[in-house]
Amino acid sequence: MSRIGVITFPGTLDDVDAARAVRYAGAEPVALWHDDADLQGVDAVVVPGGFSYGDYLRAGAIAARSPVMGPVVEAGRAGMPVLGICNGFQILCEAGLLPGALVRNHGLRFVCREVGLRVEADTAWTSSFTVGQEIRVPLKSGEGRYVADAATLDALEAEGRVVFRYTEPAPNGALRDIAGISSADGRVVGLMPHPEHAIDALTGPGTDGLGLFTSVLRRLTAAA
Amino acid sequence: MAEVHEFHATRVPLPRPGNLDGVARVIVDVLPKAEILDPQGQAVARAMGRLGVSGVADVRQGKHFELEVDDSVDDAELERIAGSLLANPVIEEWVVRRVP
Numbered sequence: 001m002s003r004i005g006v007i008t009f010p011g012t013l014d015d016v017d018a019a020r021a022v023r024y025a026g027a028e029p030v031a032l033w034h035d036d037a038d039l040q041g042v043d044a045v046v047v048p049g050g051f052s053y054g055d056y057l058r059a060g061a062i063a064a065r066s067p068v069m070g071p072v073v074e075a076g077r078a079g080m081p082v083l084g085i086c087n088g089f090q091i092l093c094e095a096g097l098l099p100g101a102l103v104r105n106h107g108l109r110f111v112c113r114e115v116g117l118r119v120e121a122d123t124a125w126t127s128s129f130t131v132g133q134e135i136r137v138p139l140k141s142g143e144g145r146y147v148a149d150a151a152t153l154d155a156l157e158a159e160g161r162v163v164f165r166y167t168e169p170a171p172n173g174a175l176r177d178i179a180g181i182s183s184a185d186g187r188v189v190g191l192m193p194h195p196e197h198a199i200d201a202l203t204g205p206g207t208d209g210l211g212l213f214t215s216v217l218r219r220l221t222a223a224a
Numbered sequence: 225m226a227e228v229h230e231f232h233a234t235r236v237p238l239p240r241p242g243n244l245d246g247v248a249r250v251i252v253d254v255l256p257k258a259e260i261l262d263p264q265g266q267a268v269a270r271a272m273g274r275l276g277v278s279g280v281a282d283v284r285q286g287k288h289f290e291l292e293v294d295d296s297v298d299d300a301e302l303e304r305i306a307g308s309l310l311a312n313p314v315i316e317e318w319v320v321r322r323v324p
Contacts (some may be wrong), residue, residue: 057309057310058312061309061312065309094312099314100314101312101314101315103256103261103315104263104264105263106261106263108263108267145261147260147314147315148314173261
């Protein structure tokens with residue numbers, strides 16, 4: 001059975017939901033600890049949401065330099081699938097695995113509601129969807145406005161690395177309505193909205209979010 | 225709540241005059257880049273209007289760090305600290321200066 005690591009930092013909130021999503025998809029979640037530079041031989045890693053280290057300095061800045069992230073960055077650069085959700089996306093940008101940065105929402109308001117996303121790229125984390133498909137998942141963040149310089153944005157678009165785009169004008173002011181992006185090889189993906197909160201109709205807006213987890217599982221099983 | 229009192233009693237304030245033996249004070253100021261929207265600075269600017277202040281055209285909000293460093297830390301190392309941790313070069317610019 002594929003083993004997918006879920007990292008817990010001090011201040012992480014969504015590690016339990018992320019582990020549950022991994023289990024729903026049919027993989028084994030493996031708890032990884034921020035202070036332990038050991039990935040325990042996992043096949044993929046989820047960096048979940050929350051407020052790691054209380055958002056001190058900048059959201060994700062301290063977590064990006066914690067012991068566990070050394071091997072995550074190394075493995076991610078070598079092709080291991082890594083998914084950063086919300087604070088996890090901020091951490092992957094701060095760690096240099098993904099380009100750009102997440103800054104304060106343009107209206108200064110914390111946005112907490114369901115949003116529509118258009119899947120725009122076939123990656124390790126989106127192969128269960130068809131390109132162009134629209135999904136609905138919750139967004140809950142105060143610093144979710146994706147920014148990068150124009151050259152970086154143009155390159156992301158040209159290389160098909162904009163993975164998720166808001167189907168409405170971005171509620172946080174994200175440039176070009178970008179909700180999620182990927183590494184050049186499509187294996188490292190980060191997004192602000194929360195697919196792990198949309199895997200069970202009982203507790204979420206639907207089950208669209210499960211597709212990210214079944215995607216990576218399919219990728220891992222095919223590779224094995 | 226004895227522990228709480230103890231905590232306050234043991235707080236040590238930063239030594240204000242720099243240049244203790246072999247220790248220098250370094251200031252690092254970090255600001256969002258000009259092209260990055262700064263909604264916090266804008267909110268502060270709007271609040272000034274409510275104080276009856278006019279004539280402030282723009283406000284940008286950043287961070288101010290005070291470091292106490294010993295002589296082994298050279299300017300290149302300070303620049304590395306500022307550019308790789310205190311500031312995020314994607315969205316921020318910074319100035320490092322040693323103060324007497």
